[in-house]
Amino acid sequence: MICSSGIGFDPVLDGRRLTFGFQGIHQGVALLYDHPTDSLWLHLTGECIAGPLAGRTLARLATGRHTTWADWRRWHPETTVLAPEARWMNQPLDQGYFSREAARSGAEFLPGGFRATIHDRDERLAPSALVYGVRAGGVARAYPLSRLAGHAVVEEDVGGVPVSLWFDLASRSAVAYDRRLDAHRLSFLEDAGGRRRDRETGSLWTLEGRCESGPLAGRQLRRMDGLLAEWYGWYAHHPDTGLWLGP
Amino acid sequence: MTDPSPPRPRSLLGPLAAFALLALLYAGWRALPRGPTAPPPRAPAAPAGPEGRIGSIPRARFYIERDRFLPATDPRVVGAAQATFLEPADEVFGVVVAGEARAYPIPMLAYHHVVNDVIQGIPVAVTY
Known part of the structure; x- marks a missing residue:
């Protein structure tokens, strides 16, 4: 709850760094305020809805991805990690911060007025079903993780862009790429070893969209604008969304 | 050998200074983030x-x-080897900025909802 969606933003607007704080909840998703203007921002879209910066939108970082620590560290062995507060440094995170279950259900910390803010609902999925949402060319499309299980690669056009959406079952991590590379339009498949190859050259690609071996070694696919969210939050912010329910 | 100096008259300055110091310390403590x-x-x-x-x-x-939730602003980070608080299956949200990868454990994001961070000198806001 509170949508389970991590998003990275570029907080520099007109040459000024904005820092954010928690203002409340709208459509079950965090509403933020900024220093120094006290404008109000929607977490899920990065839109400013009130205050001096109303009408502006923050740019999302294309590299953001939800995954497991093991998977992240595998592709980024030199990664840095947000450090817990000193008093919680040497114990499992769920001893100090919320447990994974509590972070998911919100049971320990959601205010009573939370649900009343969810105004636009859709019954096609359970409200808390996790979806990977992709946006391109003014079109939004949602892919439920439960349906992606068993589909390591899903290829569709979204808003005119040929998209290859990859799902790694072990880390429950989804990520979408533009299939175009130079003048080519690649298509991908999962090989017998569970790895992704492009049909055109047989090159081998990591979940991070980097070609690790083959004729295209070293090349990087362009990330699509996508994020993980619970269905209720994605739908409320994209009521025109398409919903993928299988090939 | 010299005579010991005569006792000086007691002044109120000492207790007053001590009180002022305590008041200053208290005000400073109140002003801490x-x-x-x-x-x-x-x-x-x-x-x-x-x-x-x-x-x-x-x-x-x-x-x-x-x-209701307070952000982490310019927080401390550690390297992967020091992240003993994480288990392999723990969920993180990761970003890559100017070549540096940074992981944000989900329980910490759920707790703060906002991390006002800087990676390789570049401001970043991670929200949840």
Whole structure:
């Protein structure tokens, strides 16, 4: 709850760094305020809805991805990690911060007025079903993780862009790429070893969209604008969304 | 050998200075930034729009409680080898900025909701 969606933003607007704080909840998703203007921002879209910066939108970082620590560290062995507060440094995170279950259900910390803010609902999925949402060319499309299980690669056009959406079952991590590379339009498949190859050259690609071996070694696919969210939050912010329910 | 100096008359300056020092220390302590566990400051009214709206949205569709969750701003980070608080299956949200990868454990994001961070000198806001 509170949508389970991590998003990275570029907080520099007109040459000024904005820092954010928690203002409340709208459509079950965090509403933020900024220093120094006290404008109000929607977490899920990065839109400013009130205050001096109303009408502006923050740019999302294309590299953001939800995954497991093991998977992240595998592709980024030199990664840095947000450090817990000193008093919680040497114990499992769920001893100090919320447990994974509590972070998911919100049971320990959601205010009573939370649900009343969810105004636009859709019954096609359970409200808390996790979806990977992709946006391109003014079109939004949602892919439920439960349906992606068993589909390591899903290829569709979204808003005119040929998209290859990859799902790694072990880390429950989804990520979408533009299939175009130079003048080519690649298509991908999962090989017998569970790895992704492009049909055109047989090159081998990591979940991070980097070609690790083959004729295209070293090349990087362009990330699509996508994020993980619970269905209720994605739908409320994209009521025109398409919903993928299988090939 | 010299005579011991005669006793000086007691002055009020000593106790006064001690009191002033204590008062200063107390004021300084009060002014320290509070951690996320401190009681949040009183919620100021959200900016009101026309006719009970926030922006163009009816105010009734919001739950307002400013600073119910407190952000981590310019937080400390550690390298992967020092991240002994993480298990392999723990969920993280990761970003890559200017070649540096940074992982944000989900329980910490759920706790703060906002991390106002800087990676390789570049400001980043991670929200949840």
